[in-house]
Amino acid sequence: MGWNLRVAEAKDVYLTESDLWRFTQQFLMNASHTTTYKHVLMKALLECTTELNESGVVSFHQIAKHVTKIYWNLIVKHGLTQMNQLGKQSAVEKAMVSFQKEHNIPPDWNFDRLPEHQQNQLIRNVNQFYKKYVYGSFYRSFNETIYSFNRKEEWIQLVPAYVVFFEKYKHILMNVTNYQLAIFLEKYNSQDAMERILSKLEFVSARQSLEEFKQILLSHGHSMCFYCLKPVKQIHVDHFIPWSYMQNDVLWNFVLSCPTCNTSRDNRLANIDYLYNLVERNHELRTAEHMSTYKESKLIHLYHYAVQNGYENNWTPKA
Ligand SMILES: [Zn+2]
Known part of the structure; x- marks a missing residue:
């Protein structure tokens, strides 16, 4: 029934x-x-x-x-x-x-x-x-x-x-x-x-390629590592809130990073300062394609919910 x-x-x-x-x-x-x-x-x-x-x-x-x-x-x-x-x-x-x-x-x-x-x-x-x-x-x-x-x-x-x-x-x-x-x-x-x-x-919902997101971020002039701010040759597309929590690929959760930061962060969250850097970055991107589901408050909530789901949030790049 x-x-x-x-x-x-x-x-x-x-x-x-x-x-x-x-x-x-x-x-x-x-x-x-x-x-x-x-x-x-x-x-x-x-x-x-x-x-x-x-x-x-x-x-x-x-x-x-x-x-x-x-x-x-x-x-x-x-x-x-x-x-x-x-x-x-x-x-x-x-x-x-x-x-x-x-x-x-x-x-x-x-x-x-x-x-x-x-x-x-x-x-x-x-x-x-x-x-x-x-x-x-x-x-x-x-x-x-x-x-x-x-x-x-x-x-x-x-x-x-x-x-x-x-x-x-x-x-x-x-x-x-x-x-x-x-x-x-x-x-x-x-x-x-x-x-x-x-x-x-x-991983059934993970995408085969994140190239599309990389190109959008590059075209908006984001060519250095989001975390350590060094210029990067070999760019990685990084899920700011780990994919295993998000389970969804949205532009506003992607940053470009160097291989070192990407690998060392693993399944952890960057510390909260980086969350506010991302809020700022997304503000710049607000008119880009694929931003229709974005809200600043949503991102901030998700970050805190991820912490509640057991993700550590104390990672910072190696100096
Ligand atoms: Zn880096």
Whole structure:
């Protein structure tokens, strides 16, 4: 029930943090999931938290972009079957496989290497399917508390308590979602396909190339290391807030850095002075392409949430 609702409001109830944990765990542990659709939606929503507007609204299209990318990389790139209980290919899997064959796309291509019109074609396809079957059912899985949605206007509005919850526990929620997905996939895939499955799932949304972001930053005159300020010959594109927390590639979180700083920082955050340098840098970039989801307060919040998610924030470049 619930999958065919057109418009639904999230229940107007006060949610404590233990309520949120309980609903989320019930959802994740639910053994009756017969496809990966809802787990992949969970992953996409966690990735989308950086794209919500101030009222917590995000369009079906934005979400479908993440879902499509995840599925393409899982199914085509890693050859992982998402069979359902009847032993048949799931609808999304069928769509991906036939698209790849029809357009002769090399199977080792990440989704972000596909030309934009092909990406959009697939996204539209996935969106139709998710719109019809998945949003309503996911909503019911969370006791109707997680979001309001409108299938005609194609958006969801996450409840504020969930927005905070997702940010606050994103790293652990992402890990446990990946774990549940792995358990599911294990049933239907060969040992070969399952090799290094948790790494595959953890990095399934990572882009094959960050060249596009590097070119934009260079074209805005940022050619020295963001951290040590030395001119760099071999430029690295660096996620200021670690990718493992962000799980989303946005221009406003990228800086150019020298290999030494990039490597030595590893999975830590630079100390807070660098956060304010980045706020300033983004202010200069505000009119550039790909800045539409940026807000200064959002970046500052994310930094603090990353700390709350266990990331150390005391790194500074070696003198
Ligand atoms: Zn440096």
